[in-house]
Amino acid sequence: MMYIGKLAELTGATRKAIRLYESLGLIPIPGRNGKYRVYSDSDVVLITMIRRAQTVGFSLAELKELVALKAKSNKFPMEMANELIAKKREKLRKDMDEIMSLDRRLTDLEVELKRNFG
Numbered sequence: 001m002m003y004i005g006k007l008a009e010l011t012g013a014t015r016k017a018i019r020l021y022e023s024l025g026l027i028p029i030p031g032r033n034g035k036y037r038v039y040s041d042s043d044v045v046l047i048t049m050i051r052r053a054q055t056v057g058f059s060l061a062e063l064k065e066l067v068a069l070k071a072k073s074n075k076f077p078m079e080m081a082n083e084l085i086a087k088k089r090e091k092l093r094k095d096m097d098e099i100m101s102l103d104r105r106l107t108d109l110e111v112e113l114k115r116n117f118g
Helices: 004-011 015-023 041-055 060-073 078-117
Strands: 031-033 036-038
Touching: 004 015, 004 041, 015 041, 041 060, 060 078
Parallel strands: none
Antiparallel strands: 031 036
C-alpha cells in the first residue's frame, strides 16, 4: 500500500500524470484510505510499462486498448503487445526510408547547385 507521492517517486511519473492515467482508464481507479488514493505494487509495474512505452513512441491512446484488455482479463495480453510493437517498428522503418530518400534528394540538389552555380 502506498500513496501517490510514493508511486510518483517509484515510477518517475508526476502526480499529474498518474491522475491523467487514471482518468484515461490506463490504470485502475485506486482504493482510498480516507481521502487519499492508495496504490499497489501492480500500479508501479503498470505505470512503469506505460512510461517505458511512451519513451519508444507509443501514445497514451495507443496503449489504452492494451491496458484495458489487461485489466479485463487480469493477464497481460502479450500477443496484442507484440502486434503493437511490430506495427510501431514497421512505421519507424517506413519513416527511416522516407528520411533516407529525402537525404538523397538533398545530396542531388547540392550536386546540381554546385554544377550549375559553383
